[in-house]
Amino acid sequence: MLLEKSKVARVDGHLCSALPKAIKTMTREEKVDSIVQPQYAFGEEGVTITSLPNGFSPIPPNSMLHVALELLGILLR
Numbered sequence: 001m002l003l004e005k006s007k008v009a010r011v012d013g014h015l016c017s018a019l020p021k022a023i024k025t026m027t028r029e030e031k032v033d034s035i036v037q038p039q040y041a042f043g044e045e046g047v048t049i050t051s052l053p054n055g056f057s058p059i060p061p062n063s064m065l066h067v068a069l070e071l072l073g074i075l076l077r
Helices: 018-024
Strands: 031-036 065-070
Touching (some): 018 031, 018 065
């Protein structure tokens, strides 16, 4: 799934559980290329077409994900 730099993929209001863990370890402008095992991605359920915004493809159950991240900045609240 390719996304514009300014967007983050959310499915049913939740990120793939591996992404927040990866982001916590990153520094500004760092790039990470990782393989996410199914249990840390979307597991046995996958992602159905009805839970996705327009333009996104479903993710089959038990899929391994290839995720390329770049942390552009940190927004403090």
